[in-house]
Amino acid sequence: MSKLPRFANIMKLIVFGGTGQTGSAVLKQGIKIEGLEITAFVRTPSKIPNDVKEKLSNVVTGTVLNTDDVTNALVGQEAVISCLGTPLIGGEHHLMSDGIQNIVNGMRANGVKKLALVGSAAFLPGAAFAFITKRLASDHGRVIQNLSKAKDVDWTVAMPPFIKQSAKVGNYQVAIDKLPGASRATTQDIAHWMLTCIQDDEEMRKHTHQLVGISSSFANIMKLIVFGGTGQTGSAVLKQGIKIEGLETTAFVRTPSKIPNDVKEKLSNVVTGSVLDADDVTNALVGQEAVISCLGTPVIGGQHHLMSDGIQNILNGMRTNGVKKVTLVGSAGFLPGIAFGFFWKRLPSDHGRVIQILSNTNDVDWTVAMPPFIKQSAQVGNYQVAIDKLPGAWKATTQDIAHWMLTCIQDDEEMRKYTHQLVGISSS
Incomplete structure (x- = not known):
């Protein structure tokens, strides 16, 4: 896939974690989609490049660990993409799981139904990656456990293995509960698939309430x-x-x-x-x-x-x-x-x-x-x-x-x- 479908039923999207590698890719691709109004929710707005910031509908400063910050940011939104992760160092051991729980609660309060987020292929059924730290296992495990109870929200999780930065979208595959190909996925491909799910009802229906492995095949050779x-x-x-x-x-x-x-x-x-x-x-x-x-x-x-x-x-x-x-x-x-x-x-x-x-x-x-x-x-x-x-x-x-x-x-x-x-x- 190299082009995003244009579906005007989703016009207002909020992105959490938009200053990381994958989140940045989501923002850069999203601002090119005609009719899509994107809000970035970030702790540090200065980390968003000016050429991206000027094309966003809004930038909200806050923390996903603050329930009111998240709920207020979700007012008027129609869909959510989360690129939150677990910090490898520092005190926020459950940043991702607590943040996702606040997002889901805020979506319920505002009647927002669609959520696409990034997880890790290490937590697909039967996967075993030696590099997983205890805090990562704990945080991601809580995310999956919390999502399994959230039947009133249409959520899907992109589960990439090793993530590689890239300049452009390439060819990639997705599969439910398994990795469909190579043990790597590019930031652009992950971003592209999440945006596709948010906009394309059929793609979202296929993957609602699913853990979805994603592998990049082409364009890893640039x-x-x-x-x-x-x-x-x-x-x-x-x-x-x-x-x-x-x-x-x-x-x-x-x-x-x-x-x-x-x-x-x-x-x-x-x-x-x-x-x-x-x-x-x-x-x-x-x-x-x-x-x-x-x-x-x-x-x-x-x-x-x-x-x-x-x-x-x-x-x-x-x-x-x-x-x-x-x-x-x-x-x-x-x-x-x-x-x-x-x-x-x-x-x-x-x-x-x-x-x-x-x-x-x-x-x-x-x-x-x-x-x-x-x-x-x-x-x-x-x-x-x-x-x-x-x-x-x-x-x-x-x-x-x-x-x-x-x-x-x-x-x-x-x-x-x-x-x-x-x-x-x-x-x-």
């Missing part, structure tokens, strides 16, 4: 560098990549003029260099989080080992910069049991060296898309992938190959399935 971005498949990767919200894509190329201007202007950066120059490659990888390589072996010319030497430089540069993920394009001719009669001597030599290099690389998460005949296409179609074999037709389109490589880079589950594997891909 910075991607693409090598070989001016070839057919590389061009498809760039064109698709610039459309993914939150993904900052850098193109590493020998000839920047080969990148169309409408693509170039949407890239985060264009680096000019040669994959045969180790310093060029290592320097380009500074600050990156993932790599896609669309390098190939030139059919003519003197660079017989362009692909294998380039891949070796990329892997070395990744190690230097702590980059862990790479997907690359190979050829189905090198899948087990397949023999193509048209290969030049230089092609088996170069591709064979790549596979040998990768087989000795265990400290990087790599996977290789192994298409047969590659066909250009205008859009992504239907395709299949399979480890060590071709799953279907003897052709794959540039758009399908690009789509699968980008999926691996962004989706941890997909990458886990195919890490250190040669993966045949067929378009249907």
